[in-house]
Amino acid sequence: MVPGFWPPPALPSVDRVIELRELTKRYGDQLAVDALSVQVRPGVVTGFLGPNGSGKSTTMRMILGLDAPDRGEALINGVRYRDLRRPLTVVGALLDAGAFHPGRSGRAHLAALAASNGIPGSRVEQVLRIVGLSEAAARRAGTYSLGMRQRLGVAVALLGDPGVLLLDEPVNGLDPEGIRWIRELLRGLAAEGRTVFVSSHLIAEMALTADRLVVIGRGRLLAETTVAELAAGAESLEDAFFRLTSEVTDYRGVGAS
Amino acid sequence: MRNVVRMELIKLRSVRSTWWLAIAAVLSMAAVGAGVGLGYRSHTPVATAAQILDNSLGGAIVAQLLLGALGVLTVTGEYGMGMIRSTFAAVPRRGIVLAAKVAVCGGAALAVGLAASFAGYLGGQLAIRGTAIPAAALGDPAILRAVVLTGAYLGATTLIGVGIGAIVRHSGGAIGTLFGLMFVPMIVAGLFGESGIAVGRFVPLLMLLNSVAVTSPVPGLFAGWICVLLMCGYAAVAVLCGGVLLRRRDA
Numbered sequence: 001m002v003p004g005f006w007p008p009p010a011l012p013s014v015d016r017v018i019e020l021r022e023l024t025k026r027y028g029d030q031l032a033v034d035a036l037s038v039q040v041r042p043g044v045v046t047g048f049l050g051p052n053g054s055g056k057s058t059t060m061r062m063i064l065g066l067d068a069p070d071r072g073e074a075l076i077n078g079v080r081y082r083d084l085r086r087p088l089t090v091v092g093a094l095l096d097a098g099a100f101h102p103g104r105s106g107r108a109h110l111a112a113l114a115a116s117n118g119i120p121g122s123r124v125e126q127v128l129r130i131v132g133l134s135e136a137a138a139r140r141a142g143t144y145s146l147g148m149r150q151r152l153g154v155a156v157a158l159l160g161d162p163g164v165l166l167l168d169e170p171v172n173g174l175d176p177e178g179i180r181w182i183r184e185l186l187r188g189l190a191a192e193g194r195t196v197f198v199s200s201h202l203i204a205e206m207a208l209t210a211d212r213l214v215v216i217g218r219g220r221l222l223a224e225t226t227v228a229e230l231a232a233g234a235e236s237l238e239d240a241f242f243r244l245t246s247e248v249t250d251y252r253g254v255g256a257s
Numbered sequence: 258m259r260n261v262v263r264m265e266l267i268k269l270r271s272v273r274s275t276w277w278l279a280i281a282a283v284l285s286m287a288a289v290g291a292g293v294g295l296g297y298r299s300h301t302p303v304a305t306a307a308q309i310l311d312n313s314l315g316g317a318i319v320a321q322l323l324l325g326a327l328g329v330l331t332v333t334g335e336y337g338m339g340m341i342r343s344t345f346a347a348v349p350r351r352g353i354v355l356a357a358k359v360a361v362c363g364g365a366a367l368a369v370g371l372a373a374s375f376a377g378y379l380g381g382q383l384a385i386r387g388t389a390i391p392a393a394a395l396g397d398p399a400i401l402r403a404v405v406l407t408g409a410y411l412g413a414t415t416l417i418g419v420g421i422g423a424i425v426r427h428s429g430g431a432i433g434t435l436f437g438l439m440f441v442p443m444i445v446a447g448l449f450g451e452s453g454i455a456v457g458r459f460v461p462l463l464m465l466l467n468s469v470a471v472t473s474p475v476p477g478l479f480a481g482w483i484c485v486l487l488m489c490g491y492a493a494v495a496v497l498c499g500g501v502l503l504r505r506r507d508a
Contacts, residue, residue, distance in 0.1 A: 067507040101338065
């Protein structure tokens with residue numbers, strides 16, 4: 001590097017970045033995701049927050065090329081997911097608990113996916129150890145508890161040692177110990193410089209796990225903020241979240257008295 | 258493509274239904290073959306080699322349903338709990354996934370189909386040993402042809418199952434559709450009596466029973482190898498339709 005010359009710090013790196021541009025998905029006459037533009041950066045955990053049915057999972061599926069957007073695009077490191085040659089080595093995804101064949105063992109599930117991306121079989125045993133499923137690996141995945149299924153999903157996400165991680169509701173069904181485990185895992189992965197994008201409808205959990213927050217409601221971007229900023233103007237983070245999303249929930253109970 | 262084939266091979270091997278269906282296909286043909294042989298042995302000790310062979314391959318009616326279901330399940334088994342999303346996240350090019358399924362499942366089904374067909378032949382032959390009924394030798398081209406073509410027919414049926422699985426995506430619905438396509442046209446063709454053969458010669462089950470799995474085809478039907486090619490043609494149409502839908506629909 002030339003002495004005294006520093007690269008401009010403001011240029012966004014295209015490496016390990018998720019970029020959504022005007023991403024839009026329509027189901028019938030219902031807009032599930034509405035012109036969503038967001039950038040998710042490496043090095044921090046970004047929480048993807050919104051009430052149930054706000055379009056989080058649909059967005060995740062569009063990033064992974066599973067659902068086709070009606071408009072806009074989702075880019076990872078500047079390219080569309082379906083143009084990635086060995087996607088598991090670039091993006092690791094935990095899909096809604098399940099996404100496996102109930103009759104296949106956890107180990108065979110991982111081995112099949114590893115084979116598809118030319119990932120060596122030794123990595124399968126490694127990720128099984130990381131998520132603590134080595135003992136149960138020979139059992140059929142259909143017999144796993146919800147927590148074990150989530151761990152299997154995390155193992156799939158880690159399989160290709162990817163720079164970008166996408167997790168849809170990872171703490172669903174986990175016990176307190178599992179929740180702490182996943183929190184520390186995600187923070188560790190971000191600290192290694194990876195991009196970590198985690199969806200949740202639990203504001204309290206996100207407050208502990210995430211640094212940045214992307215809040216959506218009815219498919220629209222409500223806020224791109226940090227946990228500290230969101231909590232600032234309100235009595236509690238929860239109040240701030242409810243205020244933000246109060247206009248955009250499709251359901252609401254009233255007091256039971 | 259090689260990696261994707263390896264994935265599909267691991268998937269096919271690692272679910273029990275594959276093994277159950279394959280074993281059941283072989284056993285059902287062996288059982289029908291042996292049953293036919295034993296029947297002739299005790300009741301009709303005068304029969305030709307061709308009669309024994311034609312009837313002892315009759316278990317293919319059951320085997321085609323079992324192996325067709327195997328083809329269906331290689332696709333629809335992934336939809337039950339969302340495995341398909343893991344698959345497409347690992348390999349976003351869906352056409353390649355389907356091509357790999359066709360290669361792996363089709364190859365396995367051809368091998369199992371040939372084994373089942375041979376088991377039917379062998380069952381029949383073992384059951385008539387020591388009687389006056391002449392043995393059918395595999396060295397006889399007409400006998401060998403029927404055994405090999407029956408195996409190939411079963412392999413093609415499996416691929417029709419793969420295609421229907423990709424179109425319907427639901428195990429029950431797809432297996433029902435496959436069974437319907439196997440039996441309903443035969444019943445319809447039967448309604449037209451003698452003239453039904455003009456249509457009937459295109460119907461899978463009629464081709465199987467009257468041309469593919471017999472030593473000499475019934476007059477009016479295509480030769481056995483043409484029937485198998487027709488089956489492959491049906492499979493190609495089903496798989497191509499399934500492929501187009503797979504690429505268009507959200508997973």
